[in-house]
Amino acid sequence: MYRYDEFDATMVAERAAQFRGQVARRLSGELTEDEFKPLRLMNGLYLQLHAYMLRVAVPYGTLSSRQMRKLAHIARTYDKGYGHFTTRQNIQFNWPALVDVPDILDELASVEMHAIQTSGNCIRNVTSDQYAGAAAGEVEDPRIWSEVIRQWSTFHPEFSFLPRKFKIAVTASDTDRAAVKVHDIGLRIHKNAQGEIGFEVIVGGGLGRTPYIGHTIRNFLPKAHLLSYLEAILRVYNLEGRRDNLYKARIKILLNVEGAEKFATMVEKEWAAIRDSDVDLPAEEIARIRDYFALPDFEDLSATDDAFEKARTKDKDFARWVRINTAAHKRSGYSIVNISLKPVSGIPGDISDTQMEAVAGIAEQYSFDEIRATHEQNLVLPHVRQDDLYAVWKALDAHGLATANIGLVSDIIACPGLDYCALANTRSIPIAQRISERFAALGGEEEIGELKIKISGCINACGHHHVGHIGILGVDKKGEEFYQITLGGSGAEDASIGEIVGRGLSSGDVVDAVEQLVQFYLKTRQNKERFLDTYRRLGAEPFKEALYAAA
Amino acid sequence: MPLLKLHGNDLSPALEEPLHEVTLDDWRENPTAHTDATALVLPNAQSLSDIKCDLNGFSVVILEFPTFKDGRAYSQARLLRQRYGYTGEIRARGNVLRDQLWFMARCGVNAFEFSAENANDAKTALQEFSYAYQSCADKRAPVWRRRFDRSVAA
Amino acid sequence: MKAVTGNRLCDGAVVYLKDDDQWTVHIAEAAPFQNDDSEAVLKAAQTRVGEITEAYLIDIADDGAPSGRQALRETIRTAGPTVRVDLGVQAGGIR
Ligand code: SF4
Numbered sequence: 001m002y003r004y005d006e007f008d009a010t011m012v013a014e015r016a017a018q019f020r021g022q023v024a025r026r027l028s029g030e031l032t033e034d035e036f037k038p039l040r041l042m043n044g045l046y047l048q049l050h051a052y053m054l055r056v057a058v059p060y061g062t063l064s065s066r067q068m069r070k071l072a073h074i075a076r077t078y079d080k081g082y083g084h085f086t087t088r089q090n091i092q093f094n095w096p097a098l099v100d101v102p103d104i105l106d107e108l109a110s111v112e113m114h115a116i117q118t119s120g121n122c123i124r125n126v127t128s129d130q131y132a133g134a135a136a137g138e139v140e141d142p143r144i145w146s147e148v149i150r151q152w153s154t155f156h157p158e159f160s161f162l163p164r165k166f167k168i169a170v171t172a173s174d175t176d177r178a179a180v181k182v183h184d185i186g187l188r189i190h191k192n193a194q195g196e197i198g199f200e201v202i203v204g205g206g207l208g209r210t211p212y213i214g215h216t217i218r219n220f221l222p223k224a225h226l227l228s229y230l231e232a233i234l235r236v237y238n239l240e241g242r243r244d245n246l247y248k249a250r251i252k253i254l255l256n257v258e259g260a261e262k263f264a265t266m267v268e269k270e271w272a273a274i275r276d277s278d279v280d281l282p283a284e285e286i287a288r289i290r291d292y293f294a295l296p297d298f299e300d301l302s303a304t305d306d307a308f309e310k311a312r313t314k315d316k317d318f319a320r321w322v323r324i325n326t327a328a329h330k331r332s333g334y335s336i337v338n339i340s341l342k343p344v345s346g347i348p349g350d351i352s353d354t355q356m357e358a359v360a361g362i363a364e365q366y367s368f369d370e371i372r373a374t375h376e377q378n379l380v381l382p383h384v385r386q387d388d389l390y391a392v393w394k395a396l397d398a399h400g401l402a403t404a405n406i407g408l409v410s411d412i413i414a415c416p417g418l419d420y421c422a423l424a425n426t427r428s429i430p431i432a433q434r435i436s437e438r439f440a441a442l443g444g445e446e447e448i449g450e451l452k453i454k455i456s457g458c459i460n461a462c463g464h465h466h467v468g469h470i471g472i473l474g475v476d477k478k479g480e481e482f483y484q485i486t487l488g489g490s491g492a493e494d495a496s497i498g499e500i501v502g503r504g505l506s507s508g509d510v511v512d513a514v515e516q517l518v519q520f521y522l523k524t525r526q527n528k529e530r531f532l533d534t535y536r537r538l539g540a541e542p543f544k545e546a547l548y549a550a551a
Numbered sequence: 552m553p554l555l556k557l558h559g560n561d562l563s564p565a566l567e568e569p570l571h572e573v574t575l576d577d578w579r580e581n582p583t584a585h586t587d588a589t590a591l592v593l594p595n596a597q598s599l600s601d602i603k604c605d606l607n608g609f610s611v612v613i614l615e616f617p618t619f620k621d622g623r624a625y626s627q628a629r630l631l632r633q634r635y636g637y638t639g640e641i642r643a644r645g646n647v648l649r650d651q652l653w654f655m656a657r658c659g660v661n662a663f664e665f666s667a668e669n670a671n672d673a674k675t676a677l678q679e680f681s682y683a684y685q686s687c688a689d690k691r692a693p694v695w696r697r698r699f700d701r702s703v704a705a
Numbered sequence: 706m707k708a709v710t711g712n713r714l715c716d717g718a719v720v721y722l723k724d725d726d727q728w729t730v731h732i733a734e735a736a737p738f739q740n741d742d743s744e745a746v747l748k749a750a751q752t753r754v755g756e757i758t759e760a761y762l763i764d765i766a767d768d769g770a771p772s773g774r775q776a777l778r779e780t781i782r783t784a785g786p787t788v789r790v791d792l793g794v795q796a797g798g799i800r
Pocket residue numbers: 415416417418421422423424425456457458459460461462463
């Protein structure tokens with residue numbers, strides 16, 4: 001993975017020092033809250049319902065064991081013994097004191113981490129495929145380009161005061177695990193007909209109040225021009241994006257008002273003026289960054305291992321976990337291991353300090369020191385030998401980290417909701433907990449197959465409900481919690497925005513409704529098709545009927 | 552509200568010399584009525600395409616930063632410097648706060664109607680960062696170039 | 706009735722204005738104000754920028770508990786997350 005040199009390290013340290021000064025100026029009364037708020041937000045520090053919340057960047061979701069241990073240390077020392085992984089591959093601490101935050105930033109800087117640009121109207125922490133560098137069939141490691149973007153976007157002098165926040169995601173596989181079509185900019189690395197590698201540039205996707213699937217404004221951008229092209233998009237947006245209405249300020253609105261074609265023309269025109277300037281990195285620098293993402297020292301292993309096969313036959317729970325939680329690796333004899341942070345009744349994305357320590361230890365011993373955070377609020381060990389899987393499973397299980405439910409009905413994305421978030425209408429987490437309990441009691445999750453439930457506690461859609469196969473949105477009705485169901489959304493390569501089906505349900509009814517929808521699906525599906533495919537085949541009507549039968 | 556000017560890397564208080572200001576629209580409408588104008592005022596929504604000829608004869612361009620959040624003038628400053636070849640003074644007016652000066656300077660702003668009293672604060676603010684990742688409108692070499700120069704030297 | 710609330714500057718804890726003009730984390734100790742008086746009290750509280758931040762008024766019932774449209778929000782805000790009853794004021798964790 002990438003390692004800081006003295007330039008990176010100096011910049012992060014100087015930023016921490018700058019924030020220390022800003023906090024001191026706030027505490028001394030030199031800065032008012034109005035003046036301080038944008039400064040703390042630029043360092044990921046929010047004021048939430050109960051306390052401050054610090055959002056720490058995990059660039060493109062990649063963590064080392066040392067970094068994970070530091071997060072555990074911070075959770076223990078400055079917070080209440082846990083952290084929360086978010087849908088942007090970041091981690092949040094829910095209880096830091098303002099006076100401690102400068103120390104926390106110093107601690108983070110000591111392991112090449114920070115909270116820079118995890119908030120505010122700037123280019124946010126870039127996200128990517130959690131299987132990057134390990135996935136069978138990827139074109140190349142998308143983290144090379146994610147790191148290029150990280151450096152370029154950090155303290156970008158022109159783009160730190162955009163009309164609204166700006167999110168970029170990068171993928172390099174046919175299976176899109178980074179949700180590139182619902183980002184302000186999604187980049188899909190692919191090979192063109194000539195066999196050259198470049199980017200498909202997708203702009204104007206996003207969730208929130210007005211959800212949109214992004215438009216491809218360029219099919220193939222040669223890699224060398226990535227930064228100048230991004231700069232052209234951002235400049236058009238910075239100058240032309242709306243600033244008079246918070247809800248119309250994202251780039252998706254500009255793009256849809258102008259039309260994708262006209263927007264593309266504006267970008268191309270701007271790009272023509274800067275494409276040969278020194279915005280783009282020279283080949284030497286790209287090669288320098290690329291070297292950090294060289295494959296680890298894999299051994300030549302055979303595709304099957306006797307001990308592994310024996311363990312699978314002997315231990316049904318292990319076999320099930322392997323089926324559900326592991327994925328194909330690009331090297332034979334290795335696997336990608338998913339660690340679910342969604343135990344039955346658990347809080348999606350939450351992890352205790354001792355669990356963080358455990359994951360760090362396991363990654364160190366079995367996964368070349370690498371851990372990934374996923375936008376679905378889980379973790380990944382990207383490079384595990386097949387003959388180590390049994391030991392890894394045992395070790396994870398000892399810490400309550402071996403729940404076998406990746407991609408299944410209880411692998412629910414839920415935003416913090418009204419239990420933590422100052423903007424929330426309703427709670428999200430209790431709904432997730434009760435759905436997972438219901439399906440645990442019913443059994444047969446694996447039989448139901450891939451089913452993505454996503455829950456947001458308000459229209460900001462941090463829980464991605466628009467792109468849930470089943471989406472649940474919390475709405476406030478005269479001070480009471482109600483939940484609106486959307487169906488048929490997807491954030492993957494077959495992206496679509498879910499349709500709202502009918503009126504809101506009370507929190508008591510919403511779990512029954514989900515069960516009813518699933519039962520209806522099981523009755524009507526053909527040939528093991530997914531819930532989403534049944535919905536797409538049959539349309540909304542029959543599902544609506546099933547829903548109202550329950551409510 | 553002191554006026555501060557940047558000379559090289561040095562930021563120091565400057566005397567307020569009287570300016571004769573004109574907005575771009577007024578200037579274009581009737582240049583002869585503004586022959587003594589010295590400073591061109593560019594509102595945030597002003598498109599800069601075709602501005603090159605208008606810049607002739609102005610020694611000061613004034614850009615507006617109405618609120619902390621409105622960042623259009625950063626792009627405008629950069630375009631003036633890097634696309635339209637403007638070498639005179641670019642002055643920031645409005646909500647010109649300590650913690651934005653670094654970004655403004657990098658985009659090519661070299662005069663500031665600083666919103667706070669203490670000019671030393673502004674000086675400190677410009678010294679908080681030793682490096683920058685990107686090339687911009689200032690002379691600062693981006694980090695990738697420093698890395699490259701260093702590896703060539705080694 | 707209204708109460709004045711805000712977050713303590715140094716650690717973000719949810720606090721309420723008491724009769725003696727001090728801040729408390731216990732909503733039961735909050736001073737109740739008649740709706741008409743409350744705006745002036747809030748204005749005064751908002752000037753105490755070195756102590757608290759984001760001050761505003763909430764509705765409270767006669768027994769001092771949050772009431773009105775924001776009752777659920779304010780109940781969770783004062784007690785702590787409903788999904789972590791081991792944390793927050795409800796667990797005696799904040800003073
Ligand atoms: S969706 Fe709404 S409630 Fe949930 S975290 Fe985002 S802002 Fe808060």
